[in-house]
Amino acid sequence: MTSASKTTSHRPQRPPRLTAGAVAAAAVGWSLVAAPGAAAAEQAEPGAELVFEQTAEPVEGVRPGDSAEVSFAVKNKGDAPATRVVLYLGGSQGLEYAKKYSNCVYEEAPAQDEGPARTNAVCDIEQTLEPGVVYEPGEPIGLKLLDRALYERLDVNILAGVNTFPDGTQHGGGADPVLKLVARTTPEAPGTVHGGELGVDITAENTADFALTGSKVRGAAGRTVEAKVTFANKGPAWARNDVYGPIGVFDVGIPEGTKVTKVPEFCEPAEAAATYRCTTPYNYADEDSERAYVFGLRIEKVVANATGTVAFVKGDNRWGTLPFDKNRTNNTAEIVVNESGGGASSGGTTSGGTSGGTSGGASGGTDGASSTGGTGAGTQLDELAETGTADGTLLAGGTAVVLLAAGGAAVAIRRRTS
Numbered sequence: 001m002t003s004a005s006k007t008t009s010h011r012p013q014r015p016p017r018l019t020a021g022a023v024a025a026a027a028v029g030w031s032l033v034a035a036p037g038a039a040a041a042e043q044a045e046p047g048a049e050l051v052f053e054q055t056a057e058p059v060e061g062v063r064p065g066d067s068a069e070v071s072f073a074v075k076n077k078g079d080a081p082a083t084r085v086v087l088y089l090g091g092s093q094g095l096e097y098a099k100k101y102s103n104c105v106y107e108e109a110p111a112q113d114e115g116p117a118r119t120n121a122v123c124d125i126e127q128t129l130e131p132g133v134v135y136e137p138g139e140p141i142g143l144k145l146l147d148r149a150l151y152e153r154l155d156v157n158i159l160a161g162v163n164t165f166p167d168g169t170q171h172g173g174g175a176d177p178v179l180k181l182v183a184r185t186t187p188e189a190p191g192t193v194h195g196g197e198l199g200v201d202i203t204a205e206n207t208a209d210f211a212l213t214g215s216k217v218r219g220a221a222g223r224t225v226e227a228k229v230t231f232a233n234k235g236p237a238w239a240r241n242d243v244y245g246p247i248g249v250f251d252v253g254i255p256e257g258t259k260v261t262k263v264p265e266f267c268e269p270a271e272a273a274a275t276y277r278c279t280t281p282y283n284y285a286d287e288d289s290e291r292a293y294v295f296g297l298r299i300e301k302v303v304a305n306a307t308g309t310v311a312f313v314k315g316d317n318r319w320g321t322l323p324f325d326k327n328r329t330n331n332t333a334e335i336v337v338n339e340s341g342g343g344a345s346s347g348g349t350t351s352g353g354t355s356g357g358t359s360g361g362a363s364g365g366t367d368g369a370s371s372t373g374g375t376g377a378g379t380q381l382d383e384l385a386e387t388g389t390a391d392g393t394l395l396a397g398g399t400a401v402v403l404l405a406a407g408g409a410a411v412a413i414r415r416r417t418s
Contacts, residue, residue, distance in 0.1 A: 100174025
């Protein structure tokens, strides 16, 4: 069930990173004290089984600076009381917790292992959850949407019989009151579906400006030049893909009269002649981030104004439609070799042989197919979806995005007043 009410909200700053706890350990980014997984499963109490009602709806229509509230319902489906209960919250990096409960420990987990940064909380629920009873939080989990918010998500897990907090609540939590679970008085609806995990998607009305930059290089026949292509996310939002694949995919056309001698990492020959397909390393891109792709080109024949087009590739998912990108003027670029009347090269370097690589690493130098015509990737300017940001996310650093089963949650959103 979704409801909304107006309230004044502020534009929060990016939360500071905390040093407490270990670094993100599991695929979803759990990192504090203990993470749900094999170790926790081994400690699970016999007879107690905590599951979530799977009735969640995604949160939409919110903007950076707004607040969102997520509630959930958890049931002890087993035949024994659940004790030593621990609640795990994992938010994507465009979210911030509105409250810091005294029985929860919070941590900003940095990006690693191909996944974006996350904001995590582990809460010591010092209660006994009785069999057959459905519990809800005493108040919804409040979230603030940061300026970088776009395609966000809150993952929730709960386990019984774990020793995450062996010393009880004396673990230095937040300053707000205790987060408690309250028994629900209304019965479950017939046919309610349960699951061991819960996930709520939160889509903000925001944009991310994906940009491509080419270069101009010069050289005589027989010489090798380095031509740099740059992918950048100029923000203001980070973005992640809606599938597990690169968020940025673009083709690089090889200028006429040149032969590829060095291929940068994350690029390979495309089906089209004299074209290479390049991708971002991960399925997300942080705001204000960029990556360079340096091609080694041997000039076999001097052709004035030899040009290769660089353009995003059209596709079915966010990587191919860029629904979050409202500035299409920088979605294409060019590599120009020996521009007529041109002066110094721009963005590339001229040398007797290639030596550098891409920023972030490059594959070894390989001889590629030579270009016999002025080729380039097809542009995407008019083909890309003209939709807004209702359903996409940009690449951002951190753990590989693992989409948990959508869980049962009641959601309320509060829009800031203009």
